[in-house]
Amino acid sequence: MAETTQLELVTPARVMVSKAAEMVVIPGTEGLFGVLPRHSALLASLQRGVVEVYEAGKVIDRIMIDGGLADVTPEGVTILAERAVDLSVTSSQELKERAQNAGEAEAEFLNLAAEAL
C-alpha cells in the first residue's frame, strides 16, 4: 500500500471527511494544487471549487467546497470550508431540491454543485 496523507474536511457543523488518501487536489485561490504525503507545511486560502481525493491513481471522492482554508502539514491536510457537498453521494436533482429551500448564497452554491456533478 502506497504512502498516504490524512485528509480532514471540516465544516462548521461537523467533520465531514476524515480518511487517508494518496493525493488530494485542492482549489487554491492561486490555482489548483495537489497534496502528496510529506508535503511541506502550507497554509493556503481556497476558492470555490472541487476537492478531489485520489486512491490508487483514481479519483474516489469529489467534494465541492465554497472557499475556505487548507492547512497542510507533512502528515496530512485539514480543509476548513463554510459549505461543502460530497458530490459522490448526492444527485443533481437532490441538490436542486435543497437549493430551492435554502437561502440565496447557499442556493447559488448548491446549483453550481449540481452542475459540477
Next chain:
Amino acid sequence: MPNLKDLKTRINSVSSTQKITSAMKMVAAAKLRRAQEAAESGRPYAARMRSVIASLAAKADKNSASPLLVGRENVKTHLLVMMSADKGLCGGFNGSIARLARQEISRLESEGKKVQVYVVGRKAADSLGSELADKTFARIEGVQGGVIDYANAADIADKIISGFEDGSFDSVSMVYNQFVNAISQKVTHTSLIPAEVDASDADSGEAGSFYDYEPEEAEILGALLPRNLSTQIFSALLESSAAELAARMTAMDNATRNAGDMIDRLTLVYNRTRQANITKELIEIISGAEAL
C-alpha cells in the same frame, strides 16, 4: 378547616401541572441529546479556526493589522451581543444573561462609552425592558431551538462587520451561556472585536515558522477574520442552545419534583380533613344518642 372539595380540586390541578412539567422535561432531554451532539461536532472547526488565527496573529504586524484583529484605539461606542433564549421556563438561564448584560452596560457607561446591544433571542431583552429602549442595534429571534443554521450566524456576523466598518461602534463583545454539562452552564463574556487571541491556541512555535503561505499571511488573515467572527457566533449559538435545553431540563425536573411534594402534602391534609369530618359526624351521632 379547608373543605374537601377545594382540596380535591387543588390536588388535581397540581397533578396536571406535574404532568406538563414532566412532559417538558422529557422533550428537553430528547432535544438536548441532539443539541449536545451538534455543539460537540461543531467544536473541531472552531478550534482549528482559533489555532490558525492565533498563529497568524502572532506573526502579524501590530501596526498594519486589520482593525478586526487589533480593534480601534479610541472606543466611543461598544456593541454588546446578548444571546439568550426565545422561550422561558429554563431556570436562571435568561436571568443570568440579563444580569451580566446589565452589569456590562453600566460598567461601560461609567467609563463614558456609549453602548449598543445586538439582541439575539427574546427573553433577556424582555427582562431588561425599557433599559434597552434607545440601545438596540438589531434584534434577531427564532434562530435557536431547532437545527441551527450556519447561515444565520453568518448573517449576524455580516451585520456586525458592516456596522463596525461604517463606524457605528468600535468594539464588540458577546455574552452567552456556555454548555458545560447537563446540569451546569457557564455565563461567558468574550470579546469579538478586537479578536480574542489565546496564545496557547497557536501552533507550537517551531512548526509554525516553517509554514509557507499562499497568498501572503496578511491577505489570508484578512479573509479569515470575518469568517472567524461568524464561526465564533455560530459556536456560541450551538453552545447556548444546548445550554438552554439543559437548563430547561433541570428546571422542569425540579418543578416536577416540587409538584410531587406538594401533592403529597395536600393529600395528607385531605385525608386528615376527611377523618376529622368523620369523627365530627360520629360525635354528633353519639351525643345525639346520649341525649335521648
